Amino acid sequence: MFGSLSNSGGSFFDDFRRLEEEMDGLFGRWPWPAGIRSVARGTYPPINVGSTPEQVDVYLFAAGLDPASLDISLQQNLLTVSGARKAPMEKGVDYYRKERFDGAFRRIITLPEDVDPDQVDAHYRDGVLQIHIKRREAARPRQIEVKTA
């Protein structure tokens, strides 16, 4: 009968998202047990990791970053990205909402074991930090000859 009191126009799928969060809490994110380094949903910044046979791509969704504040390091297959995203409160104004992250962050991501730390490329565009890492060439499959006795 009454419309939503908070008229912030949330998407219809907010309810599904909330349900998804509860399910995640019960069963762990993803079909298998959460990695020991995994962080709570909602940790800033959100990241996506994708792979092809040739490379692994990591995307960090962090708008308004200062690329100079970023520290990206890859040790074996452990990628660490740390930096700061400033969103300071302006003075002399009345705030109604302050939802955007402000401060320092660090995310540590376990990547497939065959990533090559010497072949990392990173660039920042339109608020997305993209890190591309080439994978080491797989060992050539050995041909096994069947001897007929």
Place this chain on the structure above:
Amino acid sequence: MAESKDVKTRDTTEVQKREPELMLRPPVDIFEDGNGITLIADMPGVSKDRLNLQVDRDSLIVEGEAEIDMPEGMEALHADVRSTRYRRSFALSGELETDGIDAGLKDGVLRVHIPKRAEVRPRKIEVRAE
């Protein structure tokens, strides 16, 4: 009392299966001062040509499409973000001068300023010395 109920069947061509599109709700900071209201939204991946701002007397709708160039056949290992569409809307009040809206987008941060109508802004009253 027995009733026969005829279940009305819909012609299958009428029933369209709509895939619910998951929209991302960008986090915002909103603040106000004497001059107007400022809204700052995080929309990583959105460039100017993929941004759609709609404003009328009653509402402000912010929409954007994130563009992430991914190689062909990339398999997801981890996905915090499962959509590329941002959308959020806000009801506006009458004292805002929507014609004077000003917006900028940089590194995925959208900043929108809507001034208040001149007659509503706090006026400094000059006191004449007699």
